[in-house]
């Protein structure tokens with residue numbers, strides 16, 4: 001028996017454990033200091049009432065013989081796929097029901113999709129990056145190329161004709177930078193992929209945070225995207241499903257390489273290795289897409305958007321350079337006075353008792369940058385920004 005040697009090539013991720021360690025040590029020394037956590041990308045508001053009611057009703061159905069559900073369709077129940085189809089249709093994107101695959105979240109599908117793609121492919125990822133894109137490809141032994149996201153390009157790298165890549169990861173609104181591609185920029189990526197016969201894996205986990213109606217919330221808003229892209233989406237951040245687990249992946253019928261439709265391959269992969277999302281969760285997810293569900297989730301999204309506005313106003317007031325926050329729950333700031341990411345982390349923790357995420361945890365280009373999230377409590381967010389702006393005065 002031999003292990004998958006590629007796992008040895010994975011870099012140990014010390015980021016969140018180092019942060020946890022430093023925060024615990026600080027709290028032990030300073031038990032009376034209130035530490036405000038703005039580092040982790042998890043939501044804090046509870047599920048909406050319509051979602052909870054749908055879950056309860058579905059649980060009750062499961063407890064009665066006449067309405068019990070056993071195995072469901074691996075790719076999701078029609079009632080939820082139709083709801084997702086309508087959600088896209090409301091944004092003028094027409095999808096067939098069989099192009100939609102219900103999943104237990106974007107992370108699993110972003111990783112699992114690689115099953116149907118050869119390990120010979122060269123992968124292109126931005127730097128800084130959501131680490132899952134890198135690690136899942138290292139596990140499979142693929143060659144990875146990095147594209148520079150930096151202050152000069154607003155952390156939105158554009159295609160370089162000289163670079164030959166087969167699989168391209170794009171995430172917009174981006175984690176960790178909060179930067180959002182506009183239509184013209186995203187069209188450049190679609191055109192590049194079509195010209196190189198490459199595949200775009202588009203992560204739209206934060207699409208619901210986009211308020212500016214000119215910005216694309218789906219790659220399928222772009223001409224030709226159905227011939228070169230797969231889109232991953234999730235209810236984790238849209239509707240507080242991080243602990244509930246439901247997402248969806250769109251694999252267009254038109255997506256074909258070497259005469260093979262990826263839709264058919266993905267269906268084959270899912271029906272072989274996945275037995276679907278629980279009925280109760282799919283009912284809860286369908287409630288998100290109801291009229292009342294959309295109204296309720298928008299209230300929660302507005303709460304986070306208001307937090308983000310408080311943060312961006314504070315950054316602007318303090319003269320700090322940042323991306324994100326306007327159509328995204330993430331704010332990616334340049335550390336003040338030329339400080340390094342960890343140096344700024346220590347200062348924030350020790351002097352201001354605020355915790356964020358050092359940018360270099362997401363790649364080389366994150367050095368000197370810092371990620372803060374708008375998922376926190378309102379009063380804590382205000383207090384953290386008061387501490388920061390007071391200190392930088």
Ligand code: PLP
Pocket residue numbers: 041104105106107108130171174175203205233234235236242246247
């Ligand atoms: N994609 C991005 C860019 C994320 O930031 C996250 C979670 O933080 C995910 C995917 C994972 O989403 P899910 O909870 O649906 O697995």
